[in-house]
Amino acid sequence: MAPAFSPLYQQIKSLILRSLQAGEWKPGDTIPSELELAARFKVSQGTVRKAIDELANDNLVVRRQGKGTFVATHAEQHIQYRFLRLLPDSGSLKTQGPAERRIIECRRLRAPADVARQLGLRSGDSVLQVRRVLSFSSTPAILEDIWLPGATFKGLTLETLAHDKGPMYALFEAQFGVRMVRAVETLKAVSADAEMAALLAIQPGHPLLSVERLAYTYNDVPMELRRGLYLTESRHYHNELS
Template sequence: MNSPLHAYTETGTPSFSPLYQQIKALILQSLQAGEWKPGEPIPSEMELAARFRVSQGTVRKAIDELAAENLVVRRQGKGTFVATHAEHNVQYRFLKLVPDSGDFAAKGPAERTIVDCRRQRATADVARALALRTGDPVLQVRRVLAYASVPTILEDLWLPGIPFKGLTAERLRASRGPMYAMFEMEFGTRMVRAEEKIRAVLPDEAQAALLHVTQATPLLSVERVALTYNDVPMELRRGLYRTDTHHYRNELG
């Protein structure tokens, strides 16, 4: 294994991939298989180097990329750990709505209300987003997040029925931290990245009522598809955000 393995594309063209990419893929497989759970340490660089018969530097470069993708967290002197949504410092990593008055003050967790939670059959658009077939079982949840008693976010979310079998309104209400942290613990599904489509819309009657606004109030519509390892979609979420005291914050590199 001292020289890169060869991979061949469908056309027969030989295509190489660097050793460290192959190592990265192997580590990824172990992460995906749950060999190491979120929050737990993965083997040390020396151990992995020995296991894969490569130098420490090669393992290091593989882990560097995994860390850059937030799949893994390095801690000097301690080890490298499987990333998790449960860590206090990076909670609500995917929520970009922040209060206008700096990020603080209302930083305390929002008041959460589960409005609805029911098993359904996937409509065409939900099925497409979740890579299911129309009619497949899905779980639909509607909830409201309030800050300082002001309802600010209304979310509808759809989860594939199979992996989330057993999820109920009670379990949602019972769980404390971020929803994605609970998904990791209870269902072994870790959301790794997400894509959002944002629009400005007016709410329908029900939506306006739940957010305590009039139907003439413009709201941010945020449609998110959250993905696990290997870009498998595991959640469709449609959020309506009030932006009178908050805004969606984005950094462009």
């Protein structure tokens, strides 16, 4: 048993993935052309092609005809936040102006048991916690707590976060070489308690959409836990099924 048969293109995919992981090509860079990679790995172009097809499918890489294949990045993608599924209700597709971000808190602490478990840390390991409020048109829309492994995000401070424009995940790429590759979200409906209500400028008891996100880097290593509370009076969480 255990035939362990692995197609050649899967092996090539793994090799390319390893290079991505090792940072041989940075986010936004082009990777070598299909013919170059074919030569490097001593396989045909078609085999490399199939490997890259899968990487593109996984959103690790972006193909652009005539130009090349690029390492995917959370920066410079004209969509502001790749993982944010909250959209304005109004049928209008007008780009709701960029979110205004207010950081409430940013501190290091020993990981609570549940956070440690989800991030694959030992209980008590150092974590960085960020609490912030996102607003659109000066109206609060999201309150979220973010937990990051302290060891990986060593130099990260409130100042860095506060001065930064652009997606947080883009900053993670640039400053810490951490690329968020996929995420799993768990949604529930909850009632606002007094603290949440104050920060979101609503009444206690107001219904909120609770969105817990665990985001992963390469190799299914969890790297961020995010607990968000979304106001859904004039916005909604959008999802496509197939």
